[in-house]
Amino acid sequence: MTEAVPSWTDERVELLRRLWDDGLSASQIALQIGGVSRNAVIGKVHRLGLAGRVKPIGPAAQGRRKDGAIVEIEMETAIVEEPTLPEPPAIVAHRPAPDFPLPPTPAPEPVALAVSERVTIMDLRDSMCRWPMGDPTSPEFRFCGARAITGLPYCTQHAQVAYQPAAERKRDRRVAGFR
């Protein structure tokens, strides 16, 4: 089926405006709208005169320590310190938890919070984990969507499941040679 691209219809432009204004990146918008590349989005954005809009991620957040010192904090790691918080918050590592049973897998670590990055096939992008989540026949079907290992279709977690070692090779490969 040939899916003709509607081009920039009013609706699509409207969506573009909204998403761009919402702070989404061009690539995200491109995926969201579909049928267009991020370049197309950027190009359109410029033509519409939307470019150069204020970036929501302006100034880095500032945090005040209990001793009164002001520290600059990167946005993504910005932390709102509690007035009575004595210790710096522990570093939280986000680990996508598998939502499926792993029969042959020891499952070394208990599941963490559900950091679901699940995406539909529409949002599935290259370098995104293509591990299927749920019933493929269901409309709720999603892909993992987490950051895939470069060169592989899966993220770290799923790659481990997908590429389980057939057997442990304890064979010592000594290149007993000369030299």
Place this chain on the structure above:
DNA sequence: CCCTGATTCGC
């Protein structure tokens, strides 16, 4: 390397 937006320029 991954990503971001900006610009150019042939179509």
Place this chain on the structure above:
DNA sequence: GCGAATCAGG
């Protein structure tokens, strides 16, 4: 007007 290619920066 459109967007791929390219550029420039983080």
